[in-house]
Amino acid sequence: MNRIFLASLGVAMAVLTGCDNANQSTTTTNTDTVLVKVVPATLPDTAAFRDTTSAQPTALYILKNGHAQAAVTNYGARLVSLIVPDKTGNPTDVVVGYDNINSYLHRPDTYFGAIVGRYGNRIAKGHFKLDGKEYTLPTNDGPNTLHGGTKGFDAGIWTGKQLSDRSVQLYYLSTDGEMGFPGNLQVKVTYTLTDSNTLRIDYEATTDKATVLNITNHSYFNLNGQGSGTINNHLLMINADGFTPVDSTLIPTGKIEPVAGTPFDFRTQTAIGARINDNNQQLKYGHGYDHNFVLNKSKDSLAIAAVAQGDKSGIVLMVRTDQPGVQFYGGNFMKGTNPIKFGKKDDYRSAFCLETQHYPDSPNEPSFPSTELKPGQTFRSTTTFSFSTK
Numbered sequence: 001m002n003r004i005f006l007a008s009l010g011v012a013m014a015v016l017t018g019c020d021n022a023n024q025s026t027t028t029t030n031t032d033t034v035l036v037k038v039v040p041a042t043l044p045d046t047a048a049f050r051d052t053t054s055a056q057p058t059a060l061y062i063l064k065n066g067h068a069q070a071a072v073t074n075y076g077a078r079l080v081s082l083i084v085p086d087k088t089g090n091p092t093d094v095v096v097g098y099d100n101i102n103s104y105l106h107r108p109d110t111y112f113g114a115i116v117g118r119y120g121n122r123i124a125k126g127h128f129k130l131d132g133k134e135y136t137l138p139t140n141d142g143p144n145t146l147h148g149g150t151k152g153f154d155a156g157i158w159t160g161k162q163l164s165d166r167s168v169q170l171y172y173l174s175t176d177g178e179m180g181f182p183g184n185l186q187v188k189v190t191y192t193l194t195d196s197n198t199l200r201i202d203y204e205a206t207t208d209k210a211t212v213l214n215i216t217n218h219s220y221f222n223l224n225g226q227g228s229g230t231i232n233n234h235l236l237m238i239n240a241d242g243f244t245p246v247d248s249t250l251i252p253t254g255k256i257e258p259v260a261g262t263p264f265d266f267r268t269q270t271a272i273g274a275r276i277n278d279n280n281q282q283l284k285y286g287h288g289y290d291h292n293f294v295l296n297k298s299k300d301s302l303a304i305a306a307v308a309q310g311d312k313s314g315i316v317l318m319v320r321t322d323q324p325g326v327q328f329y330g331g332n333f334m335k336g337t338n339p340i341k342f343g344k345k346d347d348y349r350s351a352f353c354l355e356t357q358h359y360p361d362s363p364n365e366p367s368f369p370s371t372e373l374k375p376g377q378t379f380r381s382t383t384t385f386s387f388s389t390k
């Protein structure tokens with residue numbers, strides 16, 4: 001939906017400089033007034049998310065707080081839109097997504113905004129052992145299993161329940177043996193948009209047989225607005241003294257190495273792209289950043305994991321979590337072939353992910369924190385994405 005703002009020159013110039021993002025379209029100037037035609041980010045049409053051809057109908061749930069808005073679909077429990085004000089107040093959609101359910105159902109998988117599981121990230125060669133028993137999973141990433149296998153949680157239709165205009169809850173039953181994992185796993189994910197522009201994600205899961213679990217949200221962020229070009233000029237801080245180096249198939253070697261003196265040192269805010277072309281074997285293996293950072297321990301139950309800032313929008317994202325790691329993925333495999341919202345494309349490195357999680361391949365690395373869940377236990381975890389401007 002287009003809106004036309006007739007603004008005084010001063011105000012308009014502020015709008016112009018501040019909204020060099022995906023939402024801005026055209027400007028025309030006359031003598032002392034500027035006609036600024038801005039296309040503010042809007043939520044997708046909910047009707048475009050109704051699909052009744054699948055086993056369960058799909059829908060789009062809307063969360064609003066007066067300043068920010070979010071949209072979530074029950075297909076993969078995906079965050080489709082997250083619209084927050086930039087430094088000039090211009091509504092900016094900071095997550096990559098499609099504007100209709102068909103694209104999610106039929107496009108090559110990108111995991112845009114999805115809840116990934118049962119095991120987010122990689123399990124080496126699709127094998128792990130639990131209580132002395134071998135489990136085999138379908139491989140879908142070279143020799144490895146990525147994000148739960150060929151049909152992970154991202155491709156399941158969850159049962160959605162809108163709790164209020166701020167909150168939606170999604171349920172999924174991952175049956176015993178689904179994608180090779182043991183145990184009927186009941187998963188509940190709640191998205192809440194708070195008054196202070198925080199999107200909070202609460203996870204809960206129980207099982208009837210011992211299993212492994214690593215569940216996260218796979219949103220692709222561009223704080224200048226999705227589809228607005230490179231994220232390499234965003235500033236990033238990751239609260240991690242160490243990371244888990246990988247082999248050429250992105251499986252951790254089992255070591256934790258210090259970030260100090262490497263391009264993985266984001267302990268002070270640094271432009272994402274500042275060192276991306278350094279001659280570094282880990283960057284070569286990842287085709288850029290695609291690594292798990294070992295988060296520094298904190299007394300806070302929700303410790304600061306990362307802070308990112310859009311170089312054009314001034315939008316600041318703070319990520320907090322109770323998880324031990326965060327996968328920082330810099331959009332290295334984005335190809336510009338998928339038509340995302342507002343007529344844009346998912347261009348190379350035009351978004352980044354901060355996937356709060358346990359370390360990749362933990363079921364095969366006894367020295368990593370355990371990802372095992374036993375019957376009678378309840379897995380609970382929280383991650384928050386908070387937005388402000390600078």
Ligand code: BGC
Binds near residue numbers: 110111327329355
């Ligand atoms: C992985 C990347 C992968 C991306 C999309 C990230 O979590 O680490 O290697 O390309 O997800 O699947």
